Amino acid sequence: MAAIPKTLSKLRPEVKNELPLILLHNIVVFPYSAVTLTIGRSDSLSALEFALDNDKEVLIVFYRGSEHEPSYQHLHPLGTTARIIEIFKTSDDKLRILAEGLRSVEIKKILFKKDIPLGQYSLIKDSSQENCEAAVTLVKEQFQGFAKIRQKKIPDEVVEDVVNMDNPERLIGVVSTFLKLEIEKFIPLLDQISIKKRLEELAVILQMENESLHLKSNLAERAKERMERTQKEYFLNEQLKEIQKELGNEEVDPSGAQEIRQELEKLELSEDIRLKLLTEVKRLSNSHPMSPESGVLRTYLEWITELPWGKRSIDQHDIIKAARILDDDHFGLEKAKDRILDFIAARQMEPKGRSPILCFVGPPGTGKTSLGQSVAKALGRRFVRISLGGIRDEAEIRGHRKTYVGALPGKIIQALKRASMSNPVILLDEVDKLASDYRGDPSSALLEVLDPEQNNSFVDHYIEVPFDLSGVLFISTANNLEKIPHPLRDRMEIIRTPGYTMLEKKSIARQFLIPKQIADNGLKEARVRFQDASLDLLIRGYTQEAGVRGMERAINQVMRKTSRKLLHDEQTRPGRWLVNSSALHEYQENTAVYNAPENTLPAVKGLKIEVTPKLVRDYLGNERLEDDLGTTGRPGLAPGLYFDGGGGGVLPIEAVIYDGEQELLLTGQLGDVMKESAQIALSYLRANRERFGLKMDFDKDKVIHIHVPQGAVPVDGPSAGVALTAALLSSALGIPVKEDLVMTGEVTLTDRILPVGGIKEKTLAARRRDFSRIIMPKDNKRDADELPMDIREQLTFIYHDRLHDALMDIFPPGAFPG
Numbered sequence: 001m002a003a004i005p006k007t008l009s010k011l012r013p014e015v016k017n018e019l020p021l022i023l024l025h026n027i028v029v030f031p032y033s034a035v036t037l038t039i040g041r042s043d044s045l046s047a048l049e050f051a052l053d054n055d056k057e058v059l060i061v062f063y064r065g066s067e068h069e070p071s072y073q074h075l076h077p078l079g080t081t082a083r084i085i086e087i088f089k090t091s092d093d094k095l096r097i098l099a100e101g102l103r104s105v106e107i108k109k110i111l112f113k114k115d116i117p118l119g120q121y122s123l124i125k126d127s128s129q130e131n132c133e134a135a136v137t138l139v140k141e142q143f144q145g146f147a148k149i150r151q152k153k154i155p156d157e158v159v160e161d162v163v164n165m166d167n168p169e170r171l172i173g174v175v176s177t178f179l180k181l182e183i184e185k186f187i188p189l190l191d192q193i194s195i196k197k198r199l200e201e202l203a204v205i206l207q208m209e210n211e212s213l214h215l216k217s218n219l220a221e222r223a224k225e226r227m228e229r230t231q232k233e234y235f236l237n238e239q240l241k242e243i244q245k246e247l248g249n250e251e252v253d254p255s256g257a258q259e260i261r262q263e264l265e266k267l268e269l270s271e272d273i274r275l276k277l278l279t280e281v282k283r284l285s286n287s288h289p290m291s292p293e294s295g296v297l298r299t300y301l302e303w304i305t306e307l308p309w310g311k312r313s314i315d316q317h318d319i320i321k322a323a324r325i326l327d328d329d330h331f332g333l334e335k336a337k338d339r340i341l342d343f344i345a346a347r348q349m350e351p352k353g354r355s356p357i358l359c360f361v362g363p364p365g366t367g368k369t370s371l372g373q374s375v376a377k378a379l380g381r382r383f384v385r386i387s388l389g390g391i392r393d394e395a396e397i398r399g400h401r402k403t404y405v406g407a408l409p410g411k412i413i414q415a416l417k418r419a420s421m422s423n424p425v426i427l428l429d430e431v432d433k434l435a436s437d438y439r440g441d442p443s444s445a446l447l448e449v450l451d452p453e454q455n456n457s458f459v460d461h462y463i464e465v466p467f468d469l470s471g472v473l474f475i476s477t478a479n480n481l482e483k484i485p486h487p488l489r490d491r492m493e494i495i496r497t498p499g500y501t502m503l504e505k506k507s508i509a510r511q512f513l514i515p516k517q518i519a520d521n522g523l524k525e526a527r528v529r530f531q532d533a534s535l536d537l538l539i540r541g542y543t544q545e546a547g548v549r550g551m552e553r554a555i556n557q558v559m560r561k562t563s564r565k566l567l568h569d570e571q572t573r574p575g576r577w578l579v580n581s582s583a584l585h586e587y588q589e590n591t592a593v594y595n596a597p598e599n600t601l602p603a604v605k606g607l608k609i610e611v612t613p614k615l616v617r618d619y620l621g622n623e624r625l626e627d628d629l630g631t632t633g634r635p636g637l638a639p640g641l642y643f644d645g646g647g648g649g650v651l652p653i654e655a656v657i658y659d660g661e662q663e664l665l666l667t668g669q670l671g672d673v674m675k676e677s678a679q680i681a682l683s684y685l686r687a688n689r690e691r692f693g694l695k696m697d698f699d700k701d702k703v704i705h706i707h708v709p710q711g712a713v714p715v716d717g718p719s720a721g722v723a724l725t726a727a728l729l730s731s732a733l734g735i736p737v738k739e740d741l742v743m744t745g746e747v748t749l750t751d752r753i754l755p756v757g758g759i760k761e762k763t764l765a766a767r768r769r770d771f772s773r774i775i776m777p778k779d780n781k782r783d784a785d786e787l788p789m790d791i792r793e794q795l796t797f798i799y800h801d802r803l804h805d806a807l808m809d810i811f812p813p814g815a816f817p818g
Helices: 042-053 133-149 156-163 167-178 183-193 193-249 255-266 273-284 292-306 317-327 334-349 366-380 411-420 444-450 484-488 503-520 531-541 549-572 613-620 672-687 721-733 759-768 777-787 789-794 803-810
Strands: 018-024 034-039 058-064 075-089 095-113 116-123 358-362 383-387 425-429 472-480 493-496 527-529 577-579 593-595 608-611 637-644 647-659 661-669 704-707 741-743 773-777 796-799
Touching: 018 034, 018 042, 042 058, 042 075, 042 095, 042 116, 058 095, 058 116, 075 116, 075 183, 075 593, 133 156, 133 167, 133 193, 133 759, 156 167, 167 193, 183 193, 255 273, 255 292, 273 292, 292 411, 317 366, 334 358, 334 493, 334 661, 358 366, 358 527, 366 383, 366 425, 366 472, 383 411, 411 425, 444 484, 503 527, 503 531, 503 549, 527 531, 531 549, 549 608, 549 613, 549 661, 608 613, 637 721, 637 759, 647 721, 647 759, 661 672, 672 721, 704 721, 721 741, 721 803, 741 803, 759 773, 759 777, 759 789, 773 777, 773 803, 777 796, 796 803
Parallel strands: 018 058, 358 472, 358 493, 383 425, 425 472, 527 608, 637 741, 661 704, 741 773, 773 796
Antiparallel strands: 018 116, 034 095, 058 075, 075 095, 095 116, 577 593, 637 647, 647 704
């Protein structure tokens, strides 16, 4: 027990308002309430013994702090006097008493008499009892509601007695006896001296308790209903099984396990896989049909049975027919077609050979996706396309664990299910657009799929058993080879589908695009003819691209406007007002003339439509030609060539030198490699200034500013090295480079020019921009020799392996000394 304060340890004389003090830790006693208390502490036992020897009255006060070591300094200022009615002794030497609260009092002083705690108090006089009828009524109504929903029912006679009570303080005491609340919820009620305030606080407590009991009751009722429904279903299912057995219909299977077992018997499965799946079927048959586990197992097994285990389509090995199909669907793309025919021939010689992993790389609109469809058609296989653009989650490839809510297999297994064959052609479209984040790296998940050494036992996280992908012909497409991770790129055979030449575009337009757009716009029966000049204008003036999508959109726009004009002319032509001769009499004079129906279609059969350059301009507007790059007679300007995922293009590079603090300033969205090329070009000119007639201090106290226009387009790579050097030298000498000349090549500090990639795309870009001469690395001659003959005839290629020699051809004669 806590130490007794010295100020309270002196003996005090007995006074009228002084009673033995009993401290309670977790119980609050109100007047007129009957409570049972267990007394075990020595100070409380002394107070109780003192009260029994006198008039059996005690002072009960609530305190805060430790239950076993009460502090007399943390008592509540208000307490209750109580009369001891009965007393019992417990088996553990404690006393249990029944006490009845008498009056609310205010504690004035605490003192000790022979270690007996005594409390002096004063009675609380409250004059507000006369104006508390409304609060009394509210408490009675709330108590009636409380009595109805209380788990331990309150006798009706008790409720009736409470309703008939006239004494407000007695009402508070009796009602509080039935409230089994935490002590903290009683404190606001105890703090109120006014009876009216206590009644209002008690009404709030009762309302909150009623709402809580209502909520608990509703939850318990719903849980009970659900349990009863589940039990009912279980017993009914068991009874149904017994009834079916008695009727001899034992094959009835509410879980569907028997049907799935029969489907599994039909599949070509290995023994290990079959045993695992039969174990899952047994779990399904033993589970309750309405349980969540049953639904998960049934969905899983249905996926297993719907996969094409061992189902293979028969390949077509006719090379001549395959070549005809490829030529009918695509113009050009000879390398890709040759590789596909090689595969068909090899498969005919060895049917069990492994399928290659092909990757078509090229600009948009060059026929990569449709070429995959043609491969499937040539082989006689099913075709499934999987779009990989923007996929970030590894589970999109490998699937989710079946225990997750809404789990599904990955895209590879889903594609096999759609194909219904185990050897389809699966096109992995836009493989260079894969992304990665905290959920995993899908490109790493593809390593197993695209590795012929591993994909014969591919395990999807959902199906959890190996599936043989060795019969699948995987074809991937990409715009930018550099964006494909090296381990993934190493597993694929790269086949480039470069941009089309002018002649190839015209052939594609006449063989494929124009007939398609004529049919799509309702002009199939008309005789539509595009003049050569119209096609030239449409390609050069409106579609500066490597592929043919823009050209197809332009042709479609011409055909749409042609159809619209024909329909407009038909609906507005003279003579649409017709005379109804049968209606010419005096009673029908208003219906003798009528207008032909507005939905009358124009007669296009045999109609000759000539698409002229003027018609193209009328329908498409002014040509959307790019500027001339400002390459005519301007020092410090050199046109370079670039190649990216969208094809090739011409890149103007500008350089100026002016007075200022010596620095190299680079602007435009230049990548790190291109910035390094600019540094190399400047260092080369500094080291060889005498060879080019530059002053010794041409860059001293000078700002050298190199700018690449079209800054909205990021550019990078080493192939602009020659153009960067030429632009710097042109600015330093004040001499422009030769006209009608464009250049590409990587440079080094030792006067070498190294080969670069994308020669065909760069060459086509130069031709689209009407350049006739190209400076390129000598080692790229083999790439130029593979260009179509019409391109080689239109362009002059100047090959160099030394930067000094290339600059001699780039600048006019006499630009350099000697």
